Amino acid sequence: MALAKAPSAPAAVPAAAATGPRRRLGVRVGEQNGHPREWIWGYLMILPLVAGLACFYLWPIAQSCYYSFTTWGVFGGQQWVGLANYRAFLSDPQLPKAAWNTVLYSLLMLLAIPFSIVLAALLNQLRGRHVGLYRTLYFLPVVSMPAAVAMVWRWLYNGDYGLINYLLSLVGVHGPHWVSDPRFTVYAMAVVGIWSSLGYNMIIFSAGLKGIPRHYYEAAELDGAGRVRQFFSITLPLLSPSIFFVSVLTVIGGLQMFDTVLMMLGRANPALAGSKTIAYLFYEDVFLDNRQGMGCAIAVVLMAVLLVLTAVQFRLQKKWVHYE
Amino acid sequence: MGSKITRTVPALLCAAVLVAAASGCSSAGAGSGSDANGPVTLTYGIWDPNQKPAMQQIAHAFEKLHPNITVDVELTPNADYWTKLQTEAASGTAPDVFWMSTTRIGLYAGQGQLLPLSDESGFDNKPFPASLNSIYTVGGKQYGMPKDFDTIGLWYNKKLFDAAGVKYPTASWTWQDVIDASQKLTSPAKGVWGIASPDWTQENLYNDIYQAGGNVISADKKSAGFGDAKTLAGLQYALDFITKYKTSPTAQQMTDTDPSQLFASGKVAMFTDGDWDTLTYKNAPGLDADVAPLPAGPAGRATVINGLANVIYAKTPHAAAAWQFVKFLGSEQANRIQAASGAVIPAYQGLSDGWVKAVPQFHLQTFVDELKYAVPYPVSANSGPWITDNQALLDQIWGGKLSLSAGAQQLTSTMNADLAKG
Structure with missing residues (x-):
């Protein structure tokens, strides 16, 4: 869940890109290239991070690519099989449904963005001690264990004794079996995903909002623009770098959705067959069926899709993202 | 949102490699020679938190008989037990002695991950139900010392x-x-x-x-x-x-x-x-x-x-000590400790009384009497x-x-x- 986002989320990126002084700082660092003693310290400083990335991200990615062309024995030992894993994955009868579930889930997850913006805007209006309290409340799901979150939601969603269906019964609605009826599972999971990501998105939008200079609003007010006009003409365009950043992260996270399927739906569930995601197929292959090579092939395909999608998003951003 | 499974798994693999490298160094030094006299620490892998106290008691009883051997009971929740064990077995670092289930014995014994117990001196499977012995026998050799049974x-x-x-x-x-x-x-x-x-x-x-x-x-x-x-x-x-x-x-x-x-x-x-x-x-x-x-x-x-058994990892550096421990796990004394805990029916026949009496409000004798028409769990x-x-x-x-x-x-x-x- 969102927990895993932390290491890969350079939260300062949109802010840095959006503000003038830091960009100038970047230019100055570049000018010092001529003095070896100076820049060697810079590289030494980032060495631990780069070494960590190389050991725990880059090297494993290279290994995964290699292993995707092999089959594994249960207790180790690989055999080169060429493209067989990729062929088996692409002809898996479960793939179309899993791909559709993954895409649908990711699209639903994008709904978290408007909710987060509204929350961040509301919190920005608040003054005093309450801000910290609300911010903590909304951020709690982000730092909660995904497994615990899933268990609590599973209980809320219980078709017979769950709180949600109890509340629905008060208004005369007979609620469905949210986590064991395949018609509802993806939506039920998306609600949990949106709820979990609100806090994290909200922090980013909150920072984005704080970066918008007050004098724009003052000028707009003098020109007679109302609150709504101010929001759409000033806030939204100047928040677009944050929106872009969050939407890229949301798509990456959404396409890798796995833990809610396992923890909230469980393995012996009649709805599971219709609710699997791509990452769940990966889990089944690697952890249940001992087909590590096949799992690596799925991971490589997923990574390729993510790279293309992210590249497309970066291309499209020129059309709608405004850097100040 | 989705966990970064595509990243964590390669990272885990990488970590496993490091662990394997590190432990390879240490076990090479600690290997063969130390078994005879020097102190030995055995790791005993189990998954049931309810049974941990009884397993700990058995380990202490064993340590009293063998002062030079220490047993470290390692509990892994059932959800992760087999994933972890398989990774450890692949990298040569599985526990010396661990619990085995009927559904996995064919795989683990067939792939050479376990020591055949029936080759050890002093091996005796007569105290256990024949149906259990048969499940843990692969290719004519018995690999598991029956621990308990359930009906x-x-x-x-x-x-x-x-x-x-x-x-x-x-x-x-x-x-x-x-x-x-x-x-x-x-x-x-x-x-x-x-x-x-x-x-x-x-x-x-x-x-x-x-x-x-x-x-x-x-x-x-x-x-x-x-x-x-x-x-x-x-x-x-x-x-x-x-x-x-x-x-x-x-x-x-x-x-x-x-x-x-x-x-x-x-x-x-x-x-x-x-x-x-x-x-x-x-x-x-x-x-x-x-x-x-x-x-x-x-x-x-x-x-x-169905029932569990205790097995010995084929690549354990302390095979002799591990066999002493597994032999003890199959003894009357160890099974009596298990029976008294009330958690499971001990595999050692004739000792179920302790288990039956541990919860007197239920007719637990039912489960023992059903042995007469019990069918081995299909594997x-x-x-x-x-x-x-x-x-x-x-x-x-x-x-x-x-x-x-x-x-x-x-x-x-x-x-x-x-x-x-x-």
């Missing part, structure tokens, strides 16, 4: 039986008696079901299949038994409680709320379940339950018997794949997505395909 009984809620005026189940009950009782006990107004009949194999379906005279797997363990009409009769009996008599919660309801939880909270009057849930039902507040033998089907009585050389595939298909049948007859054909073809792969 299935018909648990029932006395309060709900009294309220509905139904007589308690007895050893003479048949399928029809269970059906009749379930109908009398079901009360939609009170939110009470007569029975819970999930698609769980060991607790429910396998027993019904053998009571009907059917088979899960052929005697040579090469082909599926789901083509047999008797096997289907067993499945039909279990499914009818949901679809025909409507005296069991649906598969969806039992997915949302675990049937053992429904039974413990008084929503379900009867539930076939193993002896391992004894403490759960003993500790359930307000539950007044007892247990009776499983009913007789068209082919008579039957219950599945093959590589049981994992077909167990997973069968469960997925049974989930579809129980969820109403697949008819039993069409499902049986798919069960037969996928299971046969899995068995052919070996």
Whole structure:
């Protein structure tokens, strides 16, 4: 869940890109290239991070690519099989449904963005001690264990004794079996995903909002623009770098959705067959069926899709993202 | 949002490599020579937190007899136990001694991950039920020292039986008696079901299949038994409680709320379940339950018997000490400690009294008496794949997505395909 986002989320990126002084700082660092003693310290400083990335991200990615062309024995030992894993994955009868579930889930997850913006805007209006309290409340799901979150939601969603269906019964609605009826599972999971990501998105939008200079609003007010006009003409365009950043992260996270399927739906569930995601197929292959090579092939395909999608998003951003 | 599984797994693999490299260095130094006199520390891998105190007691008793050996009991929750064990075995770092299940013994022994115990001096399997010894024997050699066994009984809620005026189940009950009782006990107004009949194999379906005279797997363990009409009769009996008599919660309801939880909270009057849930039902507040033998089907009585065993990792640097410990785990003294804990029935025959008396309010002797007609839990050389595939298909049948007859054909073809792969 969102927990895993932390290491890969350079939260300062949109802010840095959006503000003038830091960009100038970047230019100055570049000018010092001529003095070896100076820049060697810079590289030494980032060495631990780069070494960590190389050991725990880059090297494993290279290994995964290699292993995707092999089959594994249960207790180790690989055999080169060429493209067989990729062929088996692409002809898996479960793939179309899993791909559709993954895409649908990711699209639903994008709904978290408007909710987060509204929350961040509301919190920005608040003054005093309450801000910290609300911010903590909304951020709690982000730092909660995904497994615990899933268990609590599973209980809320219980078709017979769950709180949600109890509340629905008060208004005369007979609620469905949210986590064991395949018609509802993806939506039920998306609600949990949106709820979990609100806090994290909200922090980013909150920072984005704080970066918008007050004098724009003052000028707009003098020109007679109302609150709504101010929001759409000033806030939204100047928040677009944050929106872009969050939407890229949301798509990456959404396409890798796995833990809610396992923890909230469980393995012996009649709805599971219709609710699997791509990452769940990966889990089944690697952890249940001992087909590590096949799992690596799925991971490589997923990574390729993510790279293309992210590249497309970066291309499209020129059309709608405004850097100040 | 989705966890970064594509990143964490390669990272784990990388970490495993590092761990393997590090431990390779240390074990090379500590190896062979130290076993004879010097201090040795054995790791004992288990997964049940309820049994940890008893295992710890056994370890202490063993340490008293062998002052130079220390036993480190390592608990891994069941959900992660096999994943972790397999990774450790692949990198040569599995625990010296660990728990083994019937479903995995074929794989672990067949792939050379375990030491054959029957080759060790002083090996004696006579105290244990022959059916258990046979499951843990692969290629003529026994790899597992039976630890405990379990059978299935018909648990029932006395309060709900009294309220509905139904007589308690007895050893003479048949399928029809269970059906009749379930109908009398079901009360939609009170939110009470007569029975819970999930698609769980060991607790429910396998027993019904053998009571009907059917088979899960052929005697040579090469082909599926789901083509047999008797096997289907067993499945039909279990499914009818949901679809025909409507005296069991649906598969969806039992997915949302675990049937053992429904039974413990008084929503379900009867539930076939193993002896391992004894403490759960003993500790359930307000539950007044007892247990009776499983009913007789068209082919008579039957219950599945399953049980764990202690095994030695083939690559342990302390093979001699590990054998001393496993021999002790199979001794009368260790089994008495297990029996007194009340958590499981010890595999050592004749010692079940301690276990039976540990929870006097239940007729636990039922589970021991059922040994007379117990059928070994069905396994093959590589049981994992077909167990997973069968469960997925049974989930579809129980969820109403697949008819039993069409499902049986798919069960037969996928299971046969899995068995052919070996």
